[in-house]
Amino acid sequence: MPHRAWAVAAVTFVTIVGAAAFRSLPGLLIDPLHQEFHWSRGTIGLAVSVNLALYGLTAPFAAALMDRFGIRRIVAAALVVISLGSGLTVWMNAAWQLVLCWGLLVGLGTGSMALAFAATVTNRWFTARRGLVTGILTAASASGQLIFLPVLSWLVEHHGWRPAAVTVTLASFAVVPFVWLLLRDHPADVGLRPYGAPAFVPKPPPLPGAGRRALAVLASAVRTGPFWLLAGSFAICGASTNGLVQTHFVPAAHDHGMPVTTAASLLAVIGLFDVAGTIASGWFTDRFDARRLLALYYAFRGISLLFLPVLLGPAVHPPMLFFIIFYGLDWVATVPPTLALCREHYGEDSAIVFGWVLASHQVGAALVAYLGGAARDTFGSYDVVWYGAGALCAAAALMALVIRRGRSAPAPA
Template identity: 50%
Template sequence: MAGAAIVTAGAFTTFGGLLLVPLHEERGWSRASIGVAFAISMVLYGVTAPFAAALMDRLGVRRVVVGALVLAGAGAAGTALAGSPAQVAAAWGLGVGLGTGAASTALAASVAERAGAGRRGLVAGLLTAAGVVGQFVFLPVLSRVVEGYGWQAAAWGLAGAAGLVAACALALLRGARAAVQAQSSQAPGTGGASHVVTRALRILAAATRRPAFWLLAGVFAVCGASTNGLLWNHFTPAAHDHGMPATSASTLLALVGIFNVAGTIAAGRLTDRVDPRRVLAACFGLRALTLVALPLLWSPSVGVPLVAFAVLFGLLDVATVPPTLALCRVHFGPDAVVVFGWVNAAHQLGAGAMAHLGGLTRDTLGTYDPVWVGAGALCAGAAVLVGVVRSARQERPAPYAPNPRDTV
């Protein structure tokens, strides 16, 4: 499971970081035309998760994970063979987008649901941390491959890694059971892809009638805006505005990634022991303080204040995943995994919106400072909104009852 999370996370972050520039320079294609593939993959990464979660309930975790890895590997291989931007968009955008989306948050949520009471938060934290490791293991390794052997070798390397992990998953996940079965949403006598799509959409329609869904989707959209959308897109350009070399800014981002692992695992463990609302509110409250303080910490070199920012932000970056999944479980019971997939789609929408607004603010005002402060205010608001969500003591989910038709 961890291997699948590592490979899919590494594949998802590779294109924009390593392949875009070599493709532009070697093939002469415009950055905009190449970027279409990355845009498609980002959208599919966000919207695939709820359907993948429903498919895991129907076919079992093993089959979906193996299929997702094969699809991502085929997309990477197709990119290496592509002869036009349209072919890159079809290979990377569709193949890698669908594959990584099906084996990312859906996988972590589905496996965590099967872990049993008292361990779900920890398992969710571990698998989320594995995804973070994938980003920071693959990028430096593949960057050396690109420098020494070219971008096509890196794409083939990703395809090979995906195939290897798929083979391991096929052999080792024989005893895995499917994720939580949504009894209330199950339509007897139906099957196939149409059933999976119908179920995911039916769960979404039911969830949107409950305030808890909109609260969780809203706070997770703020999470995406303040992390993927803002920090990971605009930290390096903002650092450059203050005279810091890109290599130094990248070092600070790497530090954020390292502490992501510890923070996510710790948040998962805390979620198993205390009210998840407290964990989630603390994450957003502390994140708000770090973002508001950042404009005061900038300097041309890496000093203690910026290192402290990177460490603290890293501890909080993806620590929101285990408590959010736990709150989905509290309010949506056996439908929690699919609902979390839709909540994660809101995360991606928030990230995309902030990625655009951050650049627009910099172009208009000549500085990123209002963006950091504004994102901090959004996080403070999210911390308050978390308190509106009912706690686990006020509502208990229905017990998990596996469907005898589930397979592995």
């Protein structure tokens, strides 16, 4: 009989898929909101940037709150907040309301559902196969994109953006019962040892002062060199994925005459290959030097982005499909080795440290979500942003190579 840890991982996967429904929406709404409300793309990008920044900045506090109040309570509450924020956008008529609902509420909710949630589940329930499980749970976000992007793009094109927002609301809320009934905080709650552990592990007592603990872990981590290299490279990761491609690929392709539904379908295909790439990355992380893996991932991503401006056009040609497949395999393949390096250097605090590293990822994403829209308003195209992101990825590859090995690093294969 399979270990209960795999059932918990499955519920976590479905939960992240539900939360990812909203993350499929922003890039589809830039043009409709611009046309209906006459807001600039920079203004809309600001709301997206607030969402992305809070998605990251909430994560370390959410990881600490899970230690205090339990995974199930925090995740269920986060899903309700996501539903509330996306549902309220239906009645907005001013830009500040977009920032409040789309930026603040959904940013806080998705931040509590961020990859620190996956890290907490993996750390508690698994001793063996952590890299593989991290890859699978990371791929859940891409799976949500794969499932919802074609549906949402069709709704936006044929019925407007409001039905799409309502769909996201219902999808997020529908996951709440699964979380409450099936998710458990720790293997000891059901009398089991973590998967692969040689002995039973008692459930640790709740840790008070979640906010203080998150800040204390940060204060300790910032005094170490690996933290800055991991945070800096992961900021570039966020800038070149969530901030740039997820937010601006659809409007950029539409600028070149590509139909919105076609561009959204290409993003969904990126999500399909991201699932394979991230799970494979988790498998590689269990076996190879995480620093070298990161350097390869960032270098390949940068090269692909440098070619994108010449590939965009009104129709989908084989070179564009090659970019989609290549980029999709690399989308969040960086997560398993980054989390592994956090474990090597920070041990029991690794989930919270990873939450802060993820915060840098989202700050990078937030800056480019805004700057990408501002660049489109200023230059009339996104080309300068693609080239800039390619150069940043080269810098991230170099940063990954100079991270020193941790004391608990596994022997390289």
